Amino acid sequence: MTHPIDLLSAFLDDELSSQEHSMVTSHLESCATCSSDLAGLARVRDWVRALPDQEPPVPLVPSLRRSPRWIWAAASAAAAVLAIGLVVSPAEPAPFDLDTLAGQHTARVVVAPGISSIRGPVGGP
Amino acid sequence: MPDSIPTWEEVARDHGRRIYNFAYRLTGNPDDASDLMQEVLLRVRRGLAGYTPGSFEGWLWRITRNAFLDEVRRRKRRPTVAFPDDDRTAIGSVPEPGEVLAESRLPEHLQQALLALPFDFREAVVMCDVVGLTYDEIADATGVPVGTVRSRIHRGRKMLRGMLE
Numbered sequence: 001m002t003h004p005i006d007l008l009s010a011f012l013d014d015e016l017s018s019q020e021h022s023m024v025t026s027h028l029e030s031c032a033t034c035s036s037d038l039a040g041l042a043r044v045r046d047w048v049r050a051l052p053d054q055e056p057p058v059p060l061v062p063s064l065r066r067s068p069r070w071i072w073a074a075a076s077a078a079a080a081v082l083a084i085g086l087v088v089s090p091a092e093p094a095p096f097d098l099d100t101l102a103g104q105h106t107a108r109v110v111v112a113p114g115i116s117s118i119r120g121p122v123g124g125p
Numbered sequence: 126m127p128d129s130i131p132t133w134e135e136v137a138r139d140h141g142r143r144i145y146n147f148a149y150r151l152t153g154n155p156d157d158a159s160d161l162m163q164e165v166l167l168r169v170r171r172g173l174a175g176y177t178p179g180s181f182e183g184w185l186w187r188i189t190r191n192a193f194l195d196e197v198r199r200r201k202r203r204p205t206v207a208f209p210d211d212d213r214t215a216i217g218s219v220p221e222p223g224e225v226l227a228e229s230r231l232p233e234h235l236q237q238a239l240l241a242l243p244f245d246f247r248e249a250v251v252m253c254d255v256v257g258l259t260y261d262e263i264a265d266a267t268g269v270p271v272g273t274v275r276s277r278i279h280r281g282r283k284m285l286r287g288m289l290e
Contacts, residue, residue: 009279013253015260041279044286047235048254056145057159 003031008038012045129178133170136185141166143256144189150251151193153240164192182258183265190248190266197244238288246281253278 004024010016011024028035131139144165148158168188176184239247252263260278264271 006276006279009282010260010275013260013278015275040286040290041282044282044289045254047231047289048239048250048282048285051150051232051235051255053142054146054149054155054158056142056162057155058163 003027003034005034005037008034008041009045012038012042130173130176131181133166133173136169136173137166140185144185147186147189147251147256148193150236150239150255151247153236157196161189161192161196164196165189168192180262180265182262186252186256186258186262186266187268234289235285238285241288242281242284246277246284249274249277250281250285 004011004020004027007016007020007024011021014021016024028038141162145158145162148161148165149155152158152161165188168191169185172184172188239251242250248267249263252258252266253260258266260271260274263274263278267274269277
């Protein structure tokens with residue numbers, strides 16, 4: 001006897017041709033093994049079909065206006081790396097010398113003979 | 126779904142919940158399922174302009190499985206956040222065969238058993254028994270012959286039975 005084992009799930013789902021369906025039906029009438037297999041497969045199918053429907057955690061249509069979580073995670077990670085980089089490796093400050101800086105912003109003016117020079121901001125009083 | 130082009134709002138309203146449940150049963154994780162659902166709906170919105178009326182279910186579920194597989198591939202490159210797939214299963218958490226299953230814990234055990242199935246079988250079983258697609262629609266969505274779908278569903282159920290009974 002050839003057992004139509006591979007057809008049993010499709011038999012349950014009514015996905016067999018009429019010829020195959022008739023063949024499996026008549027086989028089941030005389031085969032306890034296949035009947036038992038069919039009952040086991042039906043149990044599993046019923047369990048899966050009875051799994052509780054899960055509620056989406058966000059409203060479906062408004063959710064499209066948000067980016068997937070991983071995009072926000074990636075953006076946050078990039079921002080964190082940038083911030084850490086700024087803290088750990090700040091840009092090297094340029095050498096700073098007050099006299100040099102003042103020299104760039106002052107004009108040397110001879111006011112009167114005997115007074116060598118005074119310093120003041122360019123355009124200042 | 127009639128043979129007309131729906132708006133993405135209609136797709137989200139009419140199919141979003143099924144997409145989420147499909148994603149949840151494939152991943153076993155509400156956050157991943159939510160991300161996947163949003164990704165699918167974004168792809169639907171982009172793809173609707175090019176959609177020609179026909180097998181809407183096949184089109185929609187092809188997009189859904191492709192989004193899932195793309196995410197699997199993306200996470201394989203970053204293995205610390207892997208999706209459950211053929212190579213990473215949760216077999217360790219599946220109850221031993223013959224264990225008496227308390228009625229209240231059956232969904233949890235069943236979810237773990239689903240995650241332990243190789244992807245092709247898990248996908249076929251979930252598409253059939255969670256989403257409610259016909260074998261023809263599953264074949265259309267997955268790009269394999271109906272005979273292969275029949276075999277995958279049957280073998281998937283047999284594996285689940287072996288793990289749970």
